[in-house]
Amino acid sequence: MEMLIKRFRQKDRLALSKLITMVENNSPFMLEIMKAIEPMAGNAYVLGVTGPPGAGKSTLVDKLIRTFRHEGQKVGVLCVDPSSIFSGGAFLGDRVRMEWAYRDDGVYLRSLATRGALGGLAPRTSEIIKILDAFGVDIIIVETVGVGQMESDIIRYSDTKIVVSVPGLGDEMQALKAGILEIADIFVVNKADLQGAQDVADDLQMMLYLRKDSDWTPEIVLTEAQSERGILDLYQAIQRHRDYLSQSGRGELQTKRRREQTCHYAIQEVLKNYMEKSFGEIEEVRNIFEVVREGSLNPYKAADEVLKIIFNSKKTLMEGD
Ligand SMILES: Nc1nc2c(ncn2[C@@H]2O[C@H](COP(=O)(O)OP(=O)(O)OP(=O)(O)O)[C@@H](O)[C@H]2O)c(=O)[nH]1
Numbered sequence: 001m002e003m004l005i006k007r008f009r010q011k012d013r014l015a016l017s018k019l020i021t022m023v024e025n026n027s028p029f030m031l032e033i034m035k036a037i038e039p040m041a042g043n044a045y046v047l048g049v050t051g052p053p054g055a056g057k058s059t060l061v062d063k064l065i066r067t068f069r070h071e072g073q074k075v076g077v078l079c080v081d082p083s084s085i086f087s088g089g090a091f092l093g094d095r096v097r098m099e100w101a102y103r104d105d106g107v108y109l110r111s112l113a114t115r116g117a118l119g120g121l122a123p124r125t126s127e128i129i130k131i132l133d134a135f136g137v138d139i140i141i142v143e144t145v146g147v148g149q150m151e152s153d154i155i156r157y158s159d160t161k162i163v164v165s166v167p168g169l170g171d172e173m174q175a176l177k178a179g180i181l182e183i184a185d186i187f188v189v190n191k192a193d194l195q196g197a198q199d200v201a202d203d204l205q206m207m208l209y210l211r212k213d214s215d216w217t218p219e220i221v222l223t224e225a226q227s228e229r230g231i232l233d234l235y236q237a238i239q240r241h242r243d244y245l246s247q248s249g250r251g252e253l254q255t256k257r258r259r260e261q262t263c264h265y266a267i268q269e270v271l272k273n274y275m276e277k278s279f280g281e282i283e284e285v286r287n288i289f290e291v292v293r294e295g296s297l298n299p300y301k302a303a304d305e306v307l308k309i310i311f312n313s314k315k316t317l318m319e320g321d
């Protein structure tokens with residue numbers, strides 16, 4: 001473990017990959033890894049790119065990577081979806097398209113498997129972002145397919161949230177209205193070479209009037225990712241949002257909130273592990289579970305008893321009791 005962290009510090013990409021895999025697979029060393037790398041993190045800027053399947057997210061991401069590389073920035077890319085960049089349906093096309101990036105050692109690409117079909121949450125995205133950050137990457141781009149669950153996740157870890165839409169979506173637009181409108185910092189209307197792109201942009205513009213209490217007005221950018229048209233506009237919009245975050249103090253506020261959340265999360269993880277261990281190790285607890293299984297003890301009451309035992313507490317820990 002120490003050896004691995006040491007090699008990570010020396011910017012060994014294999015060590016980086018190994019650490020990410022360990023965290024992705026819920027290694028028991030996860031918290032230890034995070035604790036060790038924390039002091040090295042805190043410099044990367046995170047872009048979340050979300051939108052419906054096939055909207056051109058990966059194509060956009062590819063062009064954004066090139067732009068950031070052109071500026072001399074190191075870029076990490078995480079793809080959180082089975083059908084996206086490096087796995088599943090679009091795998092081959094993306095892989096070929098991104099071939100250049102695999103050969104550029106200023107770029108680190110990684111796909112994260114989603115666990116469980118529903119919700120499609122990729123586990124540990126925040127932690128993996130932090131590992132890339134600690135490795136010395138300047139920009140981290142996270143591509144997710146915009147379905148339900150993902151939105152709240154993207155809020156948690158992205159500094160700038162980019163929502164991609166395309167002409168001719170119909171129903172998808174309704175979804176946009178419902179949820180994504182509130183989270184976007186920048187709207188991209190991609191495939192602007194197709195008919196109806198300007199209508200989508202106008203629609204979004206109208207909906208933005210409904211957005212309340214925010215001192216950042218989301219920008220709407222038309223792009224043709226394939227031909228790279230509009231990419232510079234997008235890049236500049238990202239810079240403006242980044243400036244806004246730092247000048248308004250919002251960025252600092254987010255950072256503070258994330259620090260606290262990280263601490264909460266670590267506590268929850270430790271407790272979870274501790275409890276699971278206790279379940280097996282303490283005979284009295286095992287006995288209670290046995291009685292519950294037989295149906296002769298109310299599982300909720302039993303939970304309370306178990307908690308009292310584990311936390312060595314005389315009073316109930318259950319809320320409302
Ligand atoms: N006409 C047109 N096609 C585009 C444009 N940008 C991307 N495409 C095409 O749209 C298709 C999907 O592009 P991707 O970049 O794989 O889309 P994605 O959103 O990453 O897709 P998933 O990851 O599978 O959800 C590809 O065939 C692209 O070549 C564009 O500006 N105009």
Ligand SMILES: [Mg+2]
Pocket residue numbers: 057058059083084085090143
């Ligand atoms: Mg993709």
